[in-house]
Amino acid sequence: MNTDFITRLPKAELHLHLEGSVDPLTLSQLSEKHHTPFPWASNRYKPLPDSNRTLTVAEAAALYNYTDFTGFLMAFKGVTERLRDPEDYELITYRMVEKLAAEGCVHAEVFVSVGVVFWRGQEFDPLFEGMERGRRRAERDFGTTLYWIFDAVRNFGAEEGEKVLAKAMEHQGQNVIGIGIGGDERVAPPEMFEQVYARAARAGLRLSVHAGETVGAASIRGALDSLKAERLGHALHVDEEPALLERLIREQVPLELCISSNLRTSCCPELAAHPLRRYFDAGLLVTLNTDDPEMFQTTLVREYGLAEDAFGFTNEELQQLAANSFRASWLPEERKCELLKLL
Template sequence: MRDLIVGWPKAEVHLHLEGAVEIETLRELAACRGLPPPPADLYDYPDFGGFLKAFQMVCDYLAGPAEYETVTRKLFGRLQQQGVVYAEIYVAAGVLLWQRKPLEAIFDGIEAGYRRARADGGPEARWILDATRQFGAEAAMEMTRRAVPLRGRGVIGIGIGGDEERGAPELFREVYAYARAQGLRLTAHAGETAGPESIWGALRALGAERIGHGLAAAGDARLIEHLADKQVPVDICLSSNLRTGAVRAIEEHPLRGFLDAGLLVSLSTDDPAMFGTDLAGEYLLAHERLGLSIGELRRLAANSFRASFQGRRLE
């Protein structure tokens, strides 16, 4: 079954570069710079807040362009093994700028890693710069201004992630309006740890073209109808939702209901190393634990291309 899934061409549209760094790689990077190794339990989290802390710690180990080149190259090797032919990958630019790291120089490192990976037959990719909600709108605007000159280098859009409770979508209205005017595509994590109002806000105040997670839509029939009508892509990341406690048990995950309601859903890993998963593993989980048929899994694989910003254009 795993071989069958790996054999299907797939896109991955919800994947954080930093969340794809294996602990083993962090150990190697730390040893190179004479730093203490990461704690062995770095990727065990009690809750969503614990996950965010671990994510920031991973960013601490990624000091500059050389580290980013290494982790980019390693990620693409794994994507290739999973049958991923196209990816839209988040870079935690909000965290980088918060840590006063040189975003443009780091992007040189990412590009160098990507070029090497492409030369080795790795998948095509675009980049999404992700702002961090709890750092506020001004920081997100600064990140977006810095994203604009990177458009010619594969940066396709912006997103917001982090703590939904500490950053309602409405706060970022002007940031998204500016990004849209600059030709950047728009996505937002929403309805992962907050309620349906967060998804409505992402759609109405921000004009988000894609929704990351969107779990809370399950409790709002009107929202489900809207998402189905407009075919707004919703990225589903099963292991992530389990590991952060966004859903209590896999059986409670709304994927099956979303699919039956006609939503444009696709599967992604979110932070594969931090959640101990890979893309084929996510498809297997949907099959074995949520009862999706092989035909439905193939539909999700086809949806992954429709969900991508290359597959859809702004109206």
């Protein structure tokens, strides 16, 4: 892997969850600060057995050792239950951007699970102020810009999605660019969110949809037809349906691919089976992303390295992937042009 070349390559990260950027050291520090079980507003969720004490760094790292999608969702909960006050959010935002900048990432569009904050019965606005403080400070210190995408977390349903949308509209203009639905695709198909997405589009918010991660091509069609998705997260299984593949090539819908994530959650059985190379050669607009870098023990540099080592991407092709990340971003056109010139 040509680490130097990849690190120096200016690029954008378009599929990254704030909560998935929390490294074991930070998680251990957070658990030291909040070592009583979280006062859950809902009794649907029982805290993890070890949620009432400080985690060592090794224990925090062990939380990230799982082998399937359900294990991943449990680790995600293990992190979010230790995120409680504005300072926590400021800290994790700052540290996330610091790491991105060190990898040559000049712009990021980051999901924050607003749906989870509501579910816990927390007030969102003070937490968002913390995130914004972290963003401003990191932008000043490292130069990497950041937009927020408010994620409704699909398993909580459309009604909760409406509340997340209302919050996104309230903060539109404060670096909130769009909405998303992450979470468990198996229990919440895209069609459930048709009204939420239609309203978001009318409000001028941009639309990202996790589709084709744990469910097949039908979910991607649903995201395009019902939700008018502008970007698709994961988008595995596209080439199971030739008509869908043709459509995505024709419309150049950006795909947010996340190789390590798909391997760790077993959504993709093995590296050689990942569609990155097939998609790229077919002419799809693909981008490389980390999803939840700490939880999947990866970095953006490593994802580009996988493209090189496992799929034979040349330096020119890696540069093409970086250019795609700028084209697929929701930055203003003139900023996109400036960034493309860097390449």
